[in-house]
Amino acid sequence: MNENTHFPDKDEKFPLENYNRLCFLKNIISNPNIIVGDYTYYDDFENVDNFEKNVKYHFDFIGDKLIIGKFCMIASDVKFIMNGANHKMDGITAYPFYIFGKDWTKATPKDGELPFKGNTIIGNDVWIGNHVTIMPGVKIGNGAIIASNSTVTKDVEDYSIIGGNPAKEIRKRFSQEKIKELLEMEWWNWDLEKITENVNFLTKKI
Template sequence: MEMRSFEEFLAKAGCNVARQSLPLLQSQLSVEPPIVLTKQFRSDLPVHIGAFSKIHGPGLMAWTKVGRFTSIAPHAVLGGNEHAIDWLSTSAVFEAPQMHGWDSLLSSTNSPRKFEFSGAVKCVSVGHDVWIADGAFIRGGVTIGDGAVVGARAVVLSDVPPYAVVAGNPAKVIRMRFDDVTVEKLCAFQWWRFDFAAVSQADIRDPRAAVAQLEDLEASGKIAEYSPGYVNAGRFR
């Protein structure tokens, strides 16, 4: 049956997306169902979310790309606006004079000039199977590698390696989740290619054994990659 709205599609595809400040149809949201998204996001910027990821509000996402099986806790902020700290003023009103309609309060002879700040918003790229804990801040332009863990209240200002555990302000690597051989195996196999029913056929409590089991299952044709495809709001306009 043809879907009449983006919201209807999301509901039928098992996606729980909270009401935003603007209609979803006006957004640049793109999802690979199913997902949970109860965090506010910038409707004027691209937001891509992979299957089986859960992103809980409150909090904010700007220009963000999230992989599969990723968990983002409440109060986390991903890619907030940057301000030009080497200009005369740090205020964003010089980048967007029309903000709040303040420009209309000025006389025509003092019409404000607009200045472009190219570094205002940069994409945050979050890999697969990432856990970002409560209240973390991820700076725009940062990449969080597959399997990484970001501790609560961490301030992440630089890229995080795959399977690293980071914490603090500024965030630093405090340990790796697994040894180098296991990390290399996990990154090469990319178990998130499958849905969670397929993955659960292996004993996930032992990562290296689980990869070996999934390799056998894939080789025998007992599991196949999950490929539902992405759907975006533009399809329903």
């Protein structure tokens, strides 16, 4: 490694001096079912510990994971709704009698009867705006941008800009040819020295 090349420490909790409302997210996570890549940051208006509080209905016994890639940008009040929020919906009522015990446990759903959408997966280099809600099992592609106050109910393609409730694609960030090139480049997997030497290239207009 070039001794003259310097870059932020991915293992530092608060990378900005005298500012503790922006963190490298992986360094504050305690839940083993939340997996976060290097240099993904979370910026909270109040306290970065709100992140895990905003991963809702994430019960250990269900086993679903929230997986977030590298170099993502996550704003305050982003909420992830996990599979524990799902109710059985094919009966007369969706009311979960069984969770209250007593004789109501006879209505406990059998394996496979509760909706399960799988893991929630956020790609690399994804920007998620303030107050976004992401529903269970959604997969967001690399380089996507999610507008503030959106509710994401279905998968998002690579390098798409989406917004609204429910969120819809507004446009692609680049041409399909350029998106293919960027996906093959996978700059987020370069070594840190190469990224550091190419930050001007990575941030210039294309």
